[in-house]
Amino acid sequence: MKKFLAVVKREYIQRVRTKFFVVATILGPVMMAAFTVVPALMFTIKAGGPTRLAIIDQTGKLYERVAKDLVSGKDRRGRSEAPEPQMQPPVGPDASKEQINQAGKMIKGSFVVEEARLDKRSLDEVKNDLEARIQSRNLDGYVLLPSDLLKNGQPEFRARNTADPFTRDTVESAISRAVRGQRLVDAGIKEEAVEKASQPVDLKTIEAGGKESKGEASFFFVFGLGLLIYMSVLLYGQLVLGAVIEEKETRIAEILFSSIRSFPLMMGKLVGVSLVALTQMGIWAAAFLIISAWVAGGSSITLPHIPPIVFVYFSLYFLMGYFIYSTVYAVVGSMVTTTQEGGQLAMPVVLMLIAGFFLSFNIIRSPNSSLAFWASMFPFFAPITMLVRIVTETPPLWQILLSLGIGAATIVGLVWVASRIYRVGMLMTGKKATIPEVWRWVRQA
């Protein structure tokens, strides 16, 4: 036990003290910030101006409706935050005053709409006129609403950038709604009744227990855990791999094996490296909390409504998931001679985590099916699948404890296998093991 602690201590201190660790710990949050802030910044740059549309209304009834719909941005409920990816020259020194005003407006609705009246001109003349304005970048596009539109006609949309699906969709549904509304009014239904009838509903989810639940939040919570395990395994699995291979490359293993049994040695390495990972993630989490508290300016962050016990399970299953997949890296590390080889070999197993994700889509619909039960007992899936069950329809405690038990046993078993392969493999100097060989080593060591 004391020797085990000596290994843990060495692995931990040697890694935490490196420049690499310090740099990565500091750069981590900076990168995170960069990944969240920079895209947001880029969106605001793009949103230099709204999409400017002209509407030729030959029906004479629809312009008001379509324009109102587009300008209010009613359609984009749910994604109204995302500005239209319409390419616009950014607001620069040569931008006119008008454009700047428009840029200010677009924060609410990202369309500026004008009506193009025929006023005795022929349709083609108007079209040519609009076309010219599009060419001179005075306008982004125009919509032609033909006079038979209310019966079965087809509107036309001409734009500089027809490849932009968001604008197309928005325009299309605005026209659809306008046509539907106008048809109802034409059929003799009152305007207010039409408006009332088109109010969408907002589904309120209530758990069987009676309290209001945020089903979505729970799902994202589990999804977040899966992502966290995946990221940390990818980040630190290599570290475990390196720690196991280190002695092979430097031939220290021989002295180690003459002093300590291979199981505590391997376990010591795994725990030591994992403590490094947890230290780093802990620092990041603390930094994240402090920064977000500071950004929120004192107003408390609203966490999704999740009972505290779920956080306990979250931590337990995170540790289980992390350790199971790290141990896979340890097993692989004991078989190969270089980290590059190891990364490739470990990948298929890590993909099991993804399989767990896919299973959870099924489980979230029927959390008490037998598929859900077995998937949440299988240790490589359990960290995700069991947590899905816990947040949806909490299974009996014995099932949770059983899956945790199986997980722990799997970890110990894998470390045992890794230590045996390591011990024998070390003596077969410098060659990569084949699977039958590895199997023989496990039995004979």
Added chain:
Amino acid sequence: MDDSQPTLILDHVTKSFGEFTAVSDLSLQVRPGRVFGLIGPNGAGKTTTIRMIVNITVPDSGTIELFGQGMNTALQDRIGYLPEERGLYKRMKVGEQLRFFAELKDLRGAEANKRIDAWLEKLELSAWKEKRTKELSKGMQQKVQFITAVIHDPDLVILDEPFSGLDPVNVDLMKQTILEQRAAGKTIILSTHQMEIAEKLCDDVCMINKSRKVLDGKLREIRRSFSRNAVALQFEGGDGLLNDPALVANTRQNGEDIEALLVPGANPQTLLKRLVESGVDVSKFELVEPSLHDIFIEKVKETA
């Protein structure tokens, strides 16, 4: 000495890896307080034998008994091992490195620090204690490695090729240290393919070749039994003095020396007397003990 209990007994030990037999039916005894030489060419099975003694691998058949007990992990702390393939953590500081290996042998606390300082002092490495291991020269790393083998004051010290990569000054320092260990009552197993070194340091030897034992015993007795009644000579003038078939069987030039192999039963003194009487200037007259190298070659030829 002979009746004291052996430190280590190998009894009909065999170890093979797949088709390849590394050690075959090897029996030997190592007695306490002596330097035991395990000698043989590269690939003879020395390292595999040692790995079994330090419990890294287990023999396929046969038994190993150490300090009167069957091999077990608790005994590992009483062994110090300098492997042939050296390995140190390159990025660790020398002091930390020694401390870690001491802890692996269950030595910790102030006692560990004290011994680390004493050993660094002794092997002239004190100035390097806070340096990273990779900054040290190969010879220095070798000495650090040696300290890891003896830091926990083991009763049995196993040194696999301890002199490779050392300069002459450090070879002497190492030899002296080994002899000090013996004087302190430690048992030392010295594995080497350099016969000249074994000759100078060992009390007992075991020669192995191609996985099998060739011969073993006390070095002095072995050499005596292989004595060939030969004389190494250097003298000026007096050609033809050695051409006496009744006395000299044959001669050969060996560097500066003339080596004369005498007829069995002939007395070397007779030859010396004849040389002096003939008035030649004798600058060297030495009875030649056979070298381990010669004995080894002879035995290998014999058994082949």
